[in-house]
Amino acid sequence: MVNTAKLEALESKLKGFFSPVLAFSGGVDSRFLAHVMHRAEIDFMAVHITGEHVPRAESAKALNWLQTHDIPYQALRLSPLSVPEIAANDKFRCYHCKRLLFSTIKEMAQVNGGEGEQPVIIDGTNASDLGEYRPGLKALEELGIVSPLALCSITKDEVRTLAVATGMEHADQPATPCLLTRFSYGSTPDEQLLQQVEDCEIALKRYGLQNFRVRILDDGSQLLQVSNAEKGVLLKHHEAIEGTLRSAGFEFAKIHCSERISGFYDRK
Known part of the structure; x- marks a missing residue:
C-alpha cells in the first residue's frame, strides 16, 4: 500500500x-x-x-x-x-x-x-x-x-x-556499500586488495548473483556471503563460482548463505 x-x-x-x-x-x-x-x-x-x-x-x-x-x-x-x-x-x-x-x-x-x-x-x-x-x-x-x-x-x-x-526504474536495486565494508575491523586493506575484491564481485555477478559480498575476515581468510534468496543461483553455478573465486586469488574462500547481508561485522 x-x-x-x-x-x-x-x-x-x-x-x-x-x-x-x-x-x-x-x-x-x-x-x-x-x-x-x-x-x-x-x-x-x-x-x-x-x-x-x-x-x-x-x-x-x-x-x-x-x-x-x-x-x-x-x-x-x-x-x-x-x-x-x-x-x-x-x-x-x-x-x-x-x-x-x-x-x-x-x-x-x-x-x-x-x-x-x-x-x-x-x-x-x-x-x-x-x-x-x-x-x-x-x-x-x-x-x-x-x-x-x-x-x-x-x-x-x-x-x-x-x-x-512514482515510476522510478530499478526500485529493487540491492545495496552496494563501500568496499571497505568487506574487511573485518582492524584489518588494513590497500587499494590493490580493494580492487581485487571488486573485480571478483564483478565476475560473480555474471552468474546472476546480486545480493552478496566477498569478505576478508580478521584472520585473513575469505568468505563469500550470499543471500538465502539467491541460494538457487549458488547451487546452479557452484563449481563455476568456486572457479571464479580461485581465479581471483580467493582459492580458500568459504561460501555461506545468510538471511541478512549488510552489517555482517557489526553482528559478530
Missing part, C-alpha cells in the same frame, strides 16, 4: 530547502530523492564521490543515471585510505569517512553558493538506518547534514514502494 501522505510530506520538505545539494551515491535511497526532486521540478545539485572505496561499476551507473535524467551534478574524487583514521579500519571508520566525504561536499557547496544563505546538504539516510549501527550518522549530525527520508519516517521498504509508485 502506497503511503501518499509520506510522499507529500517529503515533497513539501524538499521544496522548503534552500538550493539543496544531494550527496548522491547512486543507491536506491539517493536516487529516490533525486527522482522526487526532479519530478517536482525542484532545482538541486547532485554530488557523487568517487575513490578507491567506491566500486567503479557503481559510479559509472550512478553518473549515467544522472546524465540520462539531465540532472546537474559534480563528481569529486577522494582517497579515504590517505586518512589514517579511515585506513585504520576500526569500528569508527564510517564516522571518519563520512566526516571526510560530507566536509568536502559542504566546502564545495559553500564555495559555489557564495555569500548569504548557504545551500542545504541532504543525504539518503532513511528511517530504517536509524535502528542500525551506523557511526557515520554522528558525523552527519555534527556537520548539519539533513536526511529528509528519515525526517519523514520513510523506511527502506517504503522507499522502494514509493519509487515503484
